[in-house]
Structures are given as C-alpha cells and as structure tokens.
Amino acid sequence: DADVTQTPRNRITKTGKRIMLECSQTKGHDRMYWYRQDPGLGLRLIYYSFDVKDINKGEISDGYSVSRQAQAKFSLSLESAIPNQTALYFCATSERTGYYGYTFGSGTRLTVV
Amino acid sequence: RKEVEQDPGPFNVPEGATVAFNCTYSNSASQSFFWYRQDCRKEPKLLMSVYSSGNEDGRFTAQLNRASQYISLLIRDSKLSDSATYLCVVSNSGGYQKVTFGTGTKLQVIP
Numbered sequence: 001d002a003d004v005t006q007t008p009r010n011r012i013t014k015t016g017k018r019i020m021l022e023c024s025q026t027k028g029h030d031r032m033y034w035y036r037q038d039p040g041l042g043l044r045l046i047y048y049s050f051d052v053k054d055i056n057k058g059e060i061s062d063g064y065s066v067s068r069q070a071q072a073k074f075s076l077s078l079e080s081a082i083p084n085q086t087a088l089y090f091c092a093t094s095e096r097t098g099y100y101g102y103t104f105g106s107g108t109r110l111t112v113v
Numbered sequence: 114r115k116e117v118e119q120d121p122g123p124f125n126v127p128e129g130a131t132v133a134f135n136c137t138y139s140n141s142a143s144q145s146f147f148w149y150r151q152d153c154r155k156e157p158k159l160l161m162s163v164y165s166s167g168n169e170d171g172r173f174t175a176q177l178n179r180a181s182q183y184i185s186l187l188i189r190d191s192k193l194s195d196s197a198t199y200l201c202v203v204s205n206s207g208g209y210q211k212v213t214f215g216t217g218t219k220l221q222v223i224p
Contacts (some may be wrong), residue, residue: 030150040121042200043157090156101147104156104211 003027006091006105013081013112021076023091031094032074033102034058034066036087043090049074081112107113114137117203119215127223130191134218136201137183145204146177146184150197151217157200160186191222 004025013019023032034046035058045058049068063085065077078085088109092102118137120147126132138146146163161168163184174187184203190196201215 039168040216042117043214088154101149101156101159101162104158106156107154109154 002106004091004093004103004105006089006108008108009106010109011111013110015082015112017081019078019110020069021078021089021110022093023059023074023076023105024072025074025093025103025105026072027095027103028071029095029103030071032068033092033094034064034074034076035092036060036085037090037107038087046076046089053057059105078110078112081110086110086112099104116140116213116218117201117215119199119201119218121216121222123221124218125221125223126191126193128191128193130222131187131189132191132220133187134186134199134201136203136215136218137181137182137215138201138203139182139184140203140205141179143182143203143205146175147202147204148173148175148184148186149202150215151198151200156196157214160199178190188220191220193224196220196222 009024033048035043037043044060047066061072067075090107091105094102116139148160149157150160151157163177167176172189176185198217200217200220204212
C-alpha cells in the first residue's frame, strides 16, 4: 500500500456541489498539506496542519476547508465547487522538525463542470 | 519577480547527453533546497537535496550558489527514463518553513 493515499483518484462534479477529497497516511508524520497544481502555476499550498486539530491557511485557501480529525487523516472540502477549482490536487506529509522533503499522494484530478 | 523561477523548457536532448537546469530564487534567507522529479500526471517525488558543498547521486549532481541565488541540476549520460519535469523547491527557516515550488523544467530524452 502507498504511504500516502488519496481518494478519489478522479472526480467530475457540477458547479455548486460540495465535494470532499480524502487523504490518509501510514508514514507516522505529524505534518500534512493540501496543494493544488495548475499548468504554468506550479504547486500552491491550500491548507496545512502540524498536528491533530491544528489548521492553517495556505496561500489560496478561499473556497476550501479542511479537517484533521486524526494524525493519519486530512480531508479537503470544496463547499460549493466552481469551474476554476478544476485542478490536480495533492496531499503531502512531512516530518515534525525541519524540512526534509515531502511525501506526496498520487493526486486527485478534479473537474468542475 | 517570482520567488522561484525555472526555464519551463522543454529541453530535448539525445540519449547519453549531459543536460543542466538552473533555478533562481529571490529570498536570500532561503535555507533548504531540493530537486523533485514529476512524471506526467503523477505526484512529485524527491530526487535530491542540494547542499552548500554540492552533492552527487549517481548521474545526478546538484549545486547551490548562494551568492547568485541559484541552484543547478546536472544529469550525465541521459536515459530515456529521465524524461520528466524537474521541480526546484526552496524552503526558508523559522517556525513555519515556507516551501515554494518552481513551475518545473521539462526534459525529453530522445532515442
């Protein structure tokens, strides 16, 4: 099994729908992150969490919310999806201290029509 | 100026060639530097860290130039399997270590 698992892998949804992306990890890492990737824009941080119940906004948090109910799980919600949220979404984890690189999930390709 | 800048490419090189990418960063307080590899529609994977003294891992060599604020990645004896996008990543220090990704340089190794 993958160290960081994202579900679903692909999703097509309609404008205005609520959608949740799930992430679970077996790395035992405290820190978890949600990024989105768009062509030409690179990876941009949406939210991050350093521990259970710890939630912090990233650079593009508007329109998104997250929940960290357990060390191993970090979910991302789009309350009312809009077409410009169409992107590739990645969950990532890292160790508690320092930055030694992320472990990424395999991504969720989300299309909002 | 972008915090982290990379030439998007593509760099089209024949098998066996040597190719080098640069990445410039704007924050002189940046502390940690990395190269990631990303295959099409896949997740980024850590390729190597970049140390002040430079470091080598097989055919790959990474170097840091703090004075000019850039890092480089050199790939020798290119293989078809090296075809991918290479992301430059820069991290600052402090309580929250802000991590900034470059938009990537695409490499295509041609038979």
